Amino acid sequence: MREKIEARAAHSGRGRRARQFLRALFHRKIVLVGSIGTIFFVLIALFAPLVAPYDPNVIDKGAYLLGMSPLHPLGTDLYGRDLFSRLVFGARVSLLTGVTATLIAAAAGSLLGIVAAYYGGIVDKILLRACETLDAIPYIALTMALVAILGNGMLNMAVIMCSTCVPFFVRMMRASVLSILNSDYILAAKLSGQSEWKLWLKHILPNSVSPIIVSATQNVGNTIMMESGLSFLGIGISVPMASWGAIISEARPYLTTHPLYVLAPCACLAALIICLNLFGDGIRDALDPSLRGETA
Amino acid sequence: MKTLVRAEHIVTTFPVDRKRRFAAVDGVSLELRRGEIVGLVGESGSGKSVTSMSMLQLILPPGKVEGKVFVDGFEGDTLAFGADSDQVRQIRGGKIGMIFQEPMTSLDPVLTVGRQIQENIMTHLHLPKAEAKARAVEMMKAVGIPDPETRFGQYPSQFSGGMRQRIMIAMVLAAEPDVLIADEATTALDVTTQALILDLIQDLARQRDLTVVIVTHNLGLIARYADRIYVMYGGNIVESAEKYELFDHPIHPYTHGLLAAVPRLDAGKRHMLVPIEGLPPNPADLPPYCKFYDRCPYREEACTQGPCALYQAGEGHFVRCALTQEALADKRGRLEGVRRLMPDKTVSQEICLEVKDLRMDFPIYRGLLKQKVGEVHAVDGISLHVHAGETLGVVGESGCGKSTLAKCVMRALKPTAGQILFHGEDLGTLTGRKLKRARSKLSMIFQDPFSSLDPRQTAGSIVGEPLKIHGLVRDRAQYDARVDELLRIVGLDPTFRDRLPREFSGGQRQRLGIARALASEPDMIVCDEPISALDVSIQAQVINLLIDLQARLKIAYLFIAHDLSVVKHISDRIVVMYLGRVVELAPAERLYESPLHPYTKALLSAVPVSDPHVDLARERIELRGEVPSVMDHPAGCAFCGRCRYAMDRCRTEAPMLRDQGDGRQVACFLYEREAGERDGREGGTEHGEA
Incomplete structure (x- = not known):
């Protein structure tokens, strides 16, 4: 018993806790599958020019709507562009817009949430009302208006989509900061004379980020879904750029004649979203201490 | 006496991982006879609730129950029927009723209490609606709810x-069960309410020839209310006997340990408590x-030779121990001599903290526009002082303002009026650097060892x-x-400094809290219910630690708790609070x-003593009613409604x-x-008549 405790204490510290976190994260096999899938898509997106056999935007008028062949593994689209290459570059668009939109939303939302929780009173009320107003506008109407103003580049799309999920992060951060502000350990630190900014840096922020990280991971999937939806409707990413949603939209008339043209982008979208959600679930479980052993 | 329920070798297991299961209950056999009150006592994790x-059969999968349970009136082993069978459903609620610890969550908030009782009667007794209602009202009357006809239509939140x-008891008893299981049913209540509820249960049991099982960690309650007792540890029954037999001749080392670890109201203050060493066992790792074995002062080589059997030590007295009764008695003689005396401490005449006419009001806002409609006087004119190196205990029921007092003293709240003089400086008006300096000399220990430590900081930080x-250290080396x-x-291994709070047990966490409070070398520590979240055997360790620290470091304590035995054990003087006011102040003894x-x-x-003979001999004063809400403070004496x-x-x-001489007020x-002869005489005669 004694030796066990000492041995455990011997290799303590950050390294041990990181290992513990990873063990908790990959404890469930399904999370491991999700993580591997996510990494696979990320790698494809990163090295898209190397993976894709063709330029996704080069139009070959003579080779439209071809089936599977050694030259074009998934065939070609109605402009004769290589479908496989377009899907590879589509992953790039999806992940880039999804991740950027989430990052901006999480950062801006957290900041506003902290402001709301810190100042309280009238500031808090104004911010909350603003969030409610933003939520009350249907997101398609909102994005259409913003696309009309900003244009539909990839970065613009990210900014536009983030505007629809900012309220969520504001509320989340505000709630988590408020609950932490009421906890005994904050009182303890205050009573021992800790200065205000150190209190935030040392105690409040580290404890409030984990729910944000969890929801951010889960939010990436939602934004990707949203981007595809918008592209499908034609108000997403600008036209020649490959987006899964846009490909599905283009391919819709050919569902009966060229099923692979529709199914391949759908399958990519579904696979990526499932992997991201599994990964997000894993992160949530691993970060929640109540789900991990108390005396690990 | 007729046996109503007999359980034979119950083993309840839960999975640890895919391959291993652990036994939360490991071979428990017990029987419940008609009309007796049985106490099931043990610390958390002992398997008493399970x-x-x-x-x-309330254990949900993946939990698994094995063994046999025989219930009077049912053919054969009821465990064989399966958890969802009609028979088991009849037993649950119909034959055996159960009340739980949380009266807040065990009632449905969207149904009126009357309807809940009524429905229970209709399910189990198959009475028509009107009759069921009449019976529900009758039950509410029986459990002492005033004006049951009106309250029938009210919701639990009211x-x-x-x-x-009480409603829970009415609901369970309405189905006319033969057995009532009260699982820590009074733990969340104030001592006076707790006594009222258990007195009620006891009366009902006598009237209706009901068998009651009181599941608790509180030895005093068992001593007062139970007839027969089972002591549990680590999923086993380690000792069982009639009440008097158990308290007069405890045999098992754990029973002895428990009795010595709990401070008693009637005991002197010369001796320290004897804690049970080590930590409560982890059920997954037994x-x-x-x-x-790990915590037993009597342990021997022989103890590790497989599981030990229950043997009979007297009539109806069973013990599970590898050592015989004689061997234990023999060893006890040698171990008993080591009981420690309280360390000497010096209380100086110098006043460390003085509170003068402190008031703390909280505004009440109501309505759409959040208008201020009144004030709650949480602390209503309190004056007291604490000498350097002294312990001043503060007791009172929930809502009496003792925690608000602590928060005012700590300047976590800014008092409405009055002064808090700490070494002669008014904390209420200090700001900036001066306040910070005062804070270094005044620290606090919190009630909840889980929420008072930042979960992301290491023990060391x-x-x-x-x-x-x-800035109490010059460099890194000195800091370390x-x-x-x-x-x-505080008795923690320094190699644990890189661990996070969740890697410590509750008692160890409280030690961390104490170490943090000691860090700035304070002259005074405000302890707000520092041990109420801990297990009995761990409480003694922490109390002893606090006493030793005081003797060594000459710290004054403002010790706030609702457990009167503990307050008496640790305090020099005690303040009794009621609804924001001090009603009595006197030296502890x-x-x-x-x-x-x-x-x-x-x-x-209302506080039971863990010795049935002593407890029986004590005068019992029943308190009428409950603590009035702080919102409607009576005009005169706050206590007059219940006095x-x-x-x-x-x-x-x-x-x-007013001063009554010899240091009491x-x-x-x-x-x-x-105030004159007349009043004094009047008071005297009233006293005599009552």
């Missing part, structure tokens, strides 16, 4: 905690031999934080040395020997705290001497 739930527990804040020293002082204020008397009599000596004068005029007209 045992009672296993008998009712009842206080104690009243809700040895295949005696579960108590939690303890070291005040050192950095107040001091943190190690602090951890050692004297307050317990001869309490003056009627409230103090009632409060003390059996209340006079007309009490209802119009609030008594002042009391706020009651019964003891008012200066």
